[in-house]
Amino acid sequence: xxxxxxxxxxxxxxxxxxxxxxxxxxxxxxxxxxxxxxxxxxxxxxxxxxxxxxxxxxxxxxxxxxxxxxxxxxxxxxxxxxxxxxxxxxxxxxxxxxxxxxxxxxxxxxxxxxxxxxxxxxxxxxxxxxxxxxxxxxxxxxxxxxxxxxxxxxxxxxxxxxxxxxxxxxxxxxxxxxxxxxxxxxxxxxxxxxxxxxxxxxxxxxxxxxxxxxxxxxxxxxxxxxxxxxxxxxxxxxxxxxxxxxxxxxxxxxxxxxxxxxxxxxxxxxxxxxxxxxxxxxxxxxxxxxxxxxxxxxxxxxxxxxxxxxxxxxxxxxxxxxxxxxxxxxxxxxxxxxxxxxxxxxxxxxxxxxxxxxxxxxxxxxxxxxxxxxxxxxxxxxxxxxxxxxxxxxx
Numbered sequence: 001x002x003x004x005x006x007x008x009x010x011x012x013x014x015x016x017x018x019x020x021x022x023x024x025x026x027x028x029x030x031x032x033x034x035x036x037x038x039x040x041x042x043x044x045x046x047x048x049x050x051x052x053x054x055x056x057x058x059x060x061x062x063x064x065x066x067x068x069x070x071x072x073x074x075x076x077x078x079x080x081x082x083x084x085x086x087x088x089x090x091x092x093x094x095x096x097x098x099x100x101x102x103x104x105x106x107x108x109x110x111x112x113x114x115x116x117x118x119x120x121x122x123x124x125x126x127x128x129x130x131x132x133x134x135x136x137x138x139x140x141x142x143x144x145x146x147x148x149x150x151x152x153x154x155x156x157x158x159x160x161x162x163x164x165x166x167x168x169x170x171x172x173x174x175x176x177x178x179x180x181x182x183x184x185x186x187x188x189x190x191x192x193x194x195x196x197x198x199x200x201x202x203x204x205x206x207x208x209x210x211x212x213x214x215x216x217x218x219x220x221x222x223x224x225x226x227x228x229x230x231x232x233x234x235x236x237x238x239x240x241x242x243x244x245x246x247x248x249x250x251x252x253x254x255x256x257x258x259x260x261x262x263x264x265x266x267x268x269x270x271x272x273x274x275x276x277x278x279x280x281x282x283x284x285x286x287x288x289x290x291x292x293x294x295x296x297x298x299x300x301x302x303x304x305x306x307x308x309x310x311x312x313x314x315x316x317x318x319x320x321x322x323x324x325x326x327x328x329x330x331x332x333x334x335x336x337x338x339x340x341x342x343x344x345x346x347x348x349x350x351x352x353x354x355x356x357x358x359x360x361x362x363x364x365x366x367x368x369x370x371x372x373x374x375x376x377x378x379x380x381x382x383x384x385x386x387x388x389x390x391x392x393x394x395x
Contacts, residue, residue, distance in 0.1 A: 007062035016093065017057035024050040024086030034083030046087070049078035053090045060097035065106065068098040075144075092148040099152025100159075107156055111149040118142035193305070193359040261300040262327070265307060269325065272311045280320025281340070283311065288328040295334065299386050302363040303327070303336045309356040310338035310382045318380065319343030333369075334386045339379045360384065 009017075027033075028047060052074040059067035071094035078087045095114070099107050122138025260268075265285060273283040295303075307325055314323045321341035328335040357373055360382070364371035369386040 007059075009058040010061045013058050013061050016060070016090075017054045020057060020086050020090040020093075021050065021054040023089075024054075024084045027084055027086055032085070034085055034088070035081075043082060045081040046078060046084040049074040049081065050084050050087050052077070053087045053094070056094055057090055060094055061101050064094075064098040064100075064102040067094050068102075068110075071095075088144060092144055095145055095148040096152045096155075099149050100156050107153060111146070111153055114145040114149045118146045189362065192355075193362060260304045260308075261297075262295070262303055264304065265325070265327075268304070268308060268311070272315065272323075276311075276315050276323065281314060281318060281323050282321070283323045284325065286324060286326045288326070289334075290329065295388050298367060299334060299388050302367055302386060303334060303384070305363060306336050306360050306382065306384050307338060309360055310340075313356055313382075314338070314340040314380075329388070332388050334388050336384045336386065337381065339376075339381045342375055342378055342380050 024047075028043075028050070031043070033043070033046065053071055056067040056071040056074060059070070071091050074087065075091045078084060095110070099110050102110070118138060118141050121141040122135065125134035125137040128134070265287075269283050269285045272281075276283060311323065311325070318340035319342060323340045324338070326335070326337040326339075328337075360373070361371050364384050364386065367386050369384060371384045373382045374380070
């Protein structure tokens, strides 16, 4: 099994180790020792702890626990020699790095252990020497082990707080970007619904009647078809200009005051009645609501668009027969129902993409209502139930 490679020392750690080693050598060359008359009196012995402590400095960031263990042994060995101030100074840095770069558990335990060591050394010195000067030994031991650990805790707390603040800022920026993306997506979906509802109705009528005008040789029929084409073209352009004007002004109101409401259904039914007569369709409106009770603007617009799209679909796909629009209100629910006859229809038909049903379903879902569409007893039925409480969402 290959031996795992030692971690590569950080560049700053190498600089600190070399600086400490050179500083210790200068002190040794100048015969500047910390003590005299030790048991081991050879003046070359302080170089051994100095070199070992310099090696520990190389591991201060990559392996702080190992560096602290090696440095502690070197410090103890240094106390048995004349001593070198650089060795002690590097040990304080190793202690500081052990708290700053070590594990969270080490950062919690080392300050406590060093405080207890300083306390025991102080009490032991007083008991041994029985002199107030013994307090200096306790103070020095605290400066060497406890103060660096305490400094490491302070710096680590500030670093962790800064990192947490940066993460919160990144999360806030991410949430803001997600909100912006969702807002853009929602606005694009709304614009798609509006464009479809504004254009599909008129273009479907134009497509059907232009095909009829081209395929039927009767001048009177062609004249009627061209009249319907012109009317739908003008109305479609007017509604398109209204929507473009709204997009350019960027008004703050979610729905402009010129948005259609259920009060405009009579005109809408009359328009489709004229356009659908050639296909044998008869549009009928059955309004069972209490006309004196106003509805929220989003509900009015959604109900109008559902009726408009349903009539457009009937114009494109329904067999000859009645197209019935029913409106009702029970409590806080508005019911919109449009039914037409299923079957084959004569004459030209306009293609459909299914976007109309998707748009209606989205409008109802945004208001928290219920929507269903499908065949039922020989008819195609569209039914929507919309809540009419105040504060409804935007359709």
